[in-house]
Amino acid sequence: MTTYIIRRFLFLAFVLFGVSVLIFSILMTFSPERRAMAYVKSPQQVKDLPIIVKQLGLDDPFHIQYFRWIRQVSSGNWGYSFVAAMPVWDAFWYYFPITLELNLYTIPIIIIFGIWLGTVSGIHRDTWVDHSTRIFAIIGWSLPTFLFALIILMFFYGYFNVFPPGIIDDGFNVWIRENPDQFKRYTYLYTLDGLLNGRPDITLDAISRLVMPVFTQVVVVVAILLRVMRSSMIEEISKDNAITALAKGADHHTIYFKHARKNALIPVVTVAGWLAAYSMEGSIAIEYIFNRQGIGWWLANAAISLDLPVLMGICLFFGLVYVIINLILDILYAYIDPRIRLN
DSSP: OHHHHHHHHHHHHHHHHHHHHHHHHHHSSSSSHHHHHOOOOSGGGGHHHHHHHHTTTTSHHHHHHHHHHHHHHHTOOOOOEEETTHHHHHHHHHHHHHHHHHHEEEHHHHHHHEEEEEEEHHHHHTTHHHHHHHHHHHHHSSSSSHHHHHHHHIIIIIISOOOOOSSSSSSHHHHHHOOTSSSSSSSSSHHHHHHHTTHHHHHOOOOOTTHHHHHHHHHHHHHHHHHHHHHHHHHHTTTTTHHHHTTTTTTHHIIIIIIHHHHHHHHHHHHHHHHHHHHHHHOOHHHTTHHHHHHHHHHHHHHHHOHHHHHHHHHHHHHHHHHHHHHHHHHHHHHOOOOGGGO
16 A cells, blocks of 8 residues: 555656646747736835846746756745735735635535435335435536525525624624734634634634535535436446345345445546535635635635736646645545555
């Protein structure tokens, strides 16, 4: 198992190298002056762009610029974001916890709910349970995210005035800024920091503002995982070994939930992993509509303003996320199916 993991680490190192080359190749399609913005750290330096181009050699050959760019990125110099009015590196760590907090609640619900519903639907094929879950999956997958988010926002907050948008109440936010000694930011996640500081009221307020975005993302994303699990489960319980075991009087619960479901999880693990990576990117529509200023919100505004350093930095981060998720998936494959370790 250890050898297998080491091999996957070595392989993914080459994948990450390829991702960085691809990102830099796209970056090279911009003019030297536009690329010089990636190294600007303050608005005052904008007027010195021609000087920066010469100093940094942005008209040098591709390979020289690439290795220079890698050194800059590795040292934390990701440029200056005009959208955030701060360096990209600092802005990333400001917005990232907001997206992370959303996904810490969303991803486990999607995986658990999708696997459970898919399993139940596959076992009770062509019954009212199966038809109900399939209708739910079709509706969830067909609805545009922004439309469903607006419907949820208007229904809960507009009509019933519950589950407000945003990250935290403005009064709490002002109090936290004015009293840094009384509220320490241990994790930068309000739902956890509220508990760690003995302020459950802040935690409850943060959770109430997570209800709508979490619900929206679960309904929209869980559909594909549900359908894959259902198809895989039907395939497993239709195999000769499962049918024979049931015919001989084997326990249905053991066959379905212990043997068939474990074998059915292999394709589901792939989908779940990529859904987790997709969610970590930060759903632009969800963060924008519910006013959660995370990675997705920042990316949307950066794209509108053509804030190149932000786009470059977030793309590199996305590439890293997918590489890490791919490694985790490979390890899970080896755990679920030991035969993979021999390949």
